[in-house]
Amino acid sequence: AQTVTQSQPEMSVQEAETVTLSCTYDTSESDYYLFWYKQPPSRQMILVIRQEAYKQQNATENRFSVNFQKAAKSFSLKISDSQLGDAAMYFCAYEEGGADGLTFGKGTHLIIQP
Amino acid sequence: KAGVTQTPRYLIKTRGQQVTLSCSPISGHRSVSWYQQTPGQGLQFLFEYFSETQRNKGNFPGRFSGRQFSNSRSEMNVSTLELGDSALYLCASSGGTVNTEAFFGQGTRLTVV
Numbered sequence: 001a002q003t004v005t006q007s008q009p010e011m012s013v014q015e016a017e018t019v020t021l022s023c024t025y026d027t028s029e030s031d032y033y034l035f036w037y038k039q040p041p042s043r044q045m046i047l048v049i050r051q052e053a054y055k056q057q058n059a060t061e062n063r064f065s066v067n068f069q070k071a072a073k074s075f076s077l078k079i080s081d082s083q084l085g086d087a088a089m090y091f092c093a094y095e096e097g098g099a100d101g102l103t104f105g106k107g108t109h110l111i112i113q114p
Numbered sequence: 115k116a117g118v119t120q121t122p123r124y125l126i127k128t129r130g131q132q133v134t135l136s137c138s139p140i141s142g143h144r145s146v147s148w149y150q151q152t153p154g155q156g157l158q159f160l161f162e163y164f165s166e167t168q169r170n171k172g173n174f175p176g177r178f179s180g181r182q183f184s185n186s187r188s189e190m191n192v193s194t195l196e197l198g199d200s201a202l203y204l205c206a207s208s209g210g211t212v213n214t215e216a217f218f219g220q221g222t223r224l225t226v227v
Contacts, residue, residue: 033213043202045218052213091157100145100212101170104157 002027004094006105013082014113020067021077021108023092031097034068034075039107040088048090051075053097079110087112116141118207118219126225132193135222139186139207145169146188147216148180151202163188192224200226 003026013019025034036048051059051068058066063080079086089109093102119138127133139146147170148160159172163182180190186207192199202223206216 037218042220044220045204045206045216047215047217050215095213098212099170100147100162100164100208100216101159101172102147102149102157102216103159104149106156 002029002032002094002096002103004092004103004105006092006108008108009106010109010111012111012113013079015082015084017082018078018080019082019110021079021090021092021110023075023077023105025073025075025092025094027073027094027096029096033095033097034066035093035095035102036064036066036075036077037091037093037104038086038088039091045091049077082112084112084114086110118205118217120203120205120219120222122222123220124223124225126227127195129195129197129226131195132191133195133224134189134191135203135205135224137188137190137205137207137219139188139205140217143207143209143217144186145208145212146182146186147206147208148188148190149204149206150174151204151221152200157204160190195226197226200224 032053034051038046067076089107091107092105121136145164147162162170166182177193182188202221204221206218208216
């Protein structure tokens, strides 16, 4: 079974600074997708970024970027110029290619200090 | 475009009862997935439906079941409720292609007493 590990239960960063959230995963599959989802206090999960495993290029969405290390099975999220609205739980997730159904990590609670 | 709608938002049930939760996906989306979120176990995948067929299933007991209707609306049912079933149940919908973005609803908070 696939597993996703987020080793940082909580992270704190000053507004406008950069923070990196860690994620590792374990799978024997070669076709898979990785995601970062954000869950603010409203509880509504929102997609932050998506990465196809077959793509070597790291995905980027505005201030959000990933460092995808396939051999190391690592998928970290970098948030640049942190804003107060970035405060939330961040979940790393894995999905096997050809099948809908996300496996989530336990999450990292991100605190933004003003 | 309306988002994913889950009803009810909050629910209190007694041990041993059964409960049905509803999810209306984004218009045009044919895939609906269900997740359970608890403080202890985190987010866990329950099952996924596409065109009225269960396409994928997580590791939950048979007390948890679901179905999807021809209009893509989905329901999940939990029978013989246990205290441990207290959780936030999230529904997500996505377009026909697999592995695309899942759009989540705000969830149904189920409390079993």
